[in-house]
Amino acid sequence: MSQNYKQEFVNMQMWNLFRKRFKSKTTEASYWSDIQEFCRLMGKTFEKCSSDDVKKYYDRMTEQVKAGRLSRITLTKKFRELHLFASFLMEEVEYLPGKERDFFYPYLKLMPKESALAGSVPVEDMDALLQAASDDMMAYTILVLMYRAGMTSTEIIGISGEDDFLEYGDGVCVMLSGREEPCYIPNDAWGILKEYMEQREDCDTLFNNRSRRPLNTMYISRMMKKYCSLAGIPSYSAQAVRNSCAFNLYAYGATDGQAARQMGRTKQQIRRYRGSEYRGSLQKQAADLVKIHIEKP
Numbered sequence: 001m002s003q004n005y006k007q008e009f010v011n012m013q014m015w016n017l018f019r020k021r022f023k024s025k026t027t028e029a030s031y032w033s034d035i036q037e038f039c040r041l042m043g044k045t046f047e048k049c050s051s052d053d054v055k056k057y058y059d060r061m062t063e064q065v066k067a068g069r070l071s072r073i074t075l076t077k078k079f080r081e082l083h084l085f086a087s088f089l090m091e092e093v094e095y096l097p098g099k100e101r102d103f104f105y106p107y108l109k110l111m112p113k114e115s116a117l118a119g120s121v122p123v124e125d126m127d128a129l130l131q132a133a134s135d136d137m138m139a140y141t142i143l144v145l146m147y148r149a150g151m152t153s154t155e156i157i158g159i160s161g162e163d164d165f166l167e168y169g170d171g172v173c174v175m176l177s178g179r180e181e182p183c184y185i186p187n188d189a190w191g192i193l194k195e196y197m198e199q200r201e202d203c204d205t206l207f208n209n210r211s212r213r214p215l216n217t218m219y220i221s222r223m224m225k226k227y228c229s230l231a232g233i234p235s236y237s238a239q240a241v242r243n244s245c246a247f248n249l250y251a252y253g254a255t256d257g258q259a260a261r262q263m264g265r266t267k268q269q270i271r272r273y274r275g276s277e278y279r280g281s282l283q284k285q286a287a288d289l290v291k292i293h294i295e296k297p
Contacts, residue, residue: 134297
């Protein structure tokens, strides 16, 4: 993540201590983004925000949930991250000795816990999403890489081009920035990816906008909102699509180690996706929907 932080909202000495607990740059960026959003909306530094400010933020985010612009799981994630940062500040005795600053925790009790589905996309909704994006080959390919290969938005937009992929035997893999091991590309996803590469314009990165510039995560976020709306389903995040890849792996018998390697996570991180609820849903829908083997659009 860029070190070019806006320092007016957060004490950088405290943030630099807090960020050391993250092994993943993606997780660090998520915390930073949500903390900045909260402070920006309240117009104050994090340390000066009061319980009234937190209530205003909660009310504003709740309205977004009601309007379908934000998922309940994402709202829970935001408050969990803000709660953990506030708790960290309270633990720094020299910084906020004895001061109550964690006004976020009470609201977490009102929110749905990250259930066994951990923010995944139900298979019937994933099928509708893929069909809605079927006329946009780039969007369709991005969705497939998240859903079938377990790639993050950041990993996808960081792929330089066809030379990043390596075919070996009857399989294909790609080395992604930040991962220690190559990411395996399932055969159905590789077929779709090859078709996309055959028709795309030659640019500096694999995925580009209309101006031939590399995509950013905001582009993919807007893409998700657009096609979720067209599909008539809730506004799922790119992360929820990726989470579904882990559930699919477990539903079909993958071990912790296999799932962790595919998703670029540790075994401890990956175990939360072992939910039987999703497996049951997957099995019920398996006969009729596009899921584990995705057809070309």
